[in-house]
Amino acid sequence: MHSISAFARRVGLTPSALRFYDDCGVLAPARVDPLTGYRYYSDDQVERAVHLRGLRAAGVPLADVTAVLDGSPGTAREVLTAHAERLRAESDAAHAALGALLRGLPPSGPVRVRVGGPELASAVRQVVPAAARDGEFPELRCVLVELADAQVRLVATDRYRLAVRELRPLAADGGPAELLVPSGALVTAAAWATRRPEVTIEAGPDPCLRADGEAHPLPGADGVFPAYREMLRALHAPVHRVLTGRAALRDALAGRVRSVLLDVRADELVVGDVTLPAVCAGPVRIAFDPAVLGAALEAGVGPDVLLEIAAPDRPVVARSADQGSFTTLVMPVALPGKDNRP
The missing domain is CATH 3.10.150.10 (DNA Polymerase III, subunit A, domain 2)
Structure with a gap:
């Protein structure tokens, strides 16, 4: 058995941290002397303590630590993946905020x-x-x-x-x-x-x-x-991707003055009364102001356009395989005969 000081040195934690983890029920000592109250730890607890130290160094909340230490590998992977995504989002937000502050400062020279x-x-x-x-x-x-x-x-x-x-x-x-x-x-x-x-x-x-x-x-x-930047960070992950000819889709929109329905089906895109070949996974139906979507297509480059659709009421990202440096977001409109707001 190891005293709390000896165990702390072995696993890289402080005695005060070990007392705190005991009070929280995360890492209880193997034995507590009933007369002195001294805590003692066994060799079998070294691995758990080292894992606990790593989780805390990674910033994993204590509420999630137990799920990782005591849950199944699948649960641990799910918790850690979610934590990694939170850290990435926080880092991106902090980087964006710092960038905005730097851009807002008057330059020291031209x-x-x-x-x-x-x-x-x-x-x-x-x-x-x-x-x-x-x-x-x-x-x-x-x-x-x-x-x-x-x-x-x-x-x-x-x-x-x-x-x-x-x-x-x-x-x-x-x-x-x-x-x-x-x-x-x-x-x-x-x-x-x-x-x-x-x-x-x-x-x-x-x-x-x-x-x-x-x-x-x-x-x-x-x-x-x-x-x-906040708008870009808030984009939902696409559920549907539609790859079709940029010029063909632009021409299918030409001359239309009312909202036009895009009906995504298996390997085809129906635009009003025009059916276009496409690489896509449907079904999903989404409507646009043809002038707005048409202008976005006109500004694109290359023969193809990729539409990334999260939902019929979310901004759609239009990309080109020939120019990754250009991105357009287009807001859909309500589906014909339906209020499409969430």
Whole structure:
């Protein structure tokens, strides 16, 4: 038998921790002296104590520790997997919060990020259609441009769809920083950039694009852009995936003015009265404003589009196998003849 001090040294726990685990019923001593109250532990308890130490080091709540130590391997795996997912979500949220704080700080000097001119113009062409045309929120008529050493990200949303395009910088100096640029002004700047092999996006007192000794202004806008990262983190895992021809689906939507039903079946997608070949697992029925979904398809790249559907009332992610750096979220509408809200 080992005294509490000797056992604590052997298993890497403190005596106070062992007393606490005894009080909680997680690790009771093998024997307690009835006269002195001293706790004693056996060799058979070493493995449990070491496992307990590892679980606590991993941040597993004490309420779950017993389930892992005393439950079946299947139960232990389920509990630990859920804990790992919680930690990942907390880490992502903390990283996003820190990133937002860093981007909100005024830069110590100009932030300059160099990208390909045609690539920037292409990214603008893809995200601008998702910006609002009018409405009471001027920030929705803008594109958020985020500058960092690892990537340049362009984001636009009108609350019915969200477009995100990422570019890999050729070079970066300073940062991070962000610009809120009216979509029309950004389209004009993109036309200027498309004729230059490389351009430098400069954030500072006078934001602009620079190339070949010339500068094109990037007028800023006031307002707070929606917290799109929270929207992306809150996405539910897709239940259905539909892979079909992008142009064919776009053409099937053309000319429709009312909501259109997409009926996903086994290896086919029925759009109104048009049946398209598809790789999918159905059944699921979901409806869209054809103008909104059509614009998202138009902004895509490549012959195919992948629709990731979590539920008929959840945002749908539209992706392209040819360009993983571009993602569009499209909000569905109520199914015909039905209030589709949860």
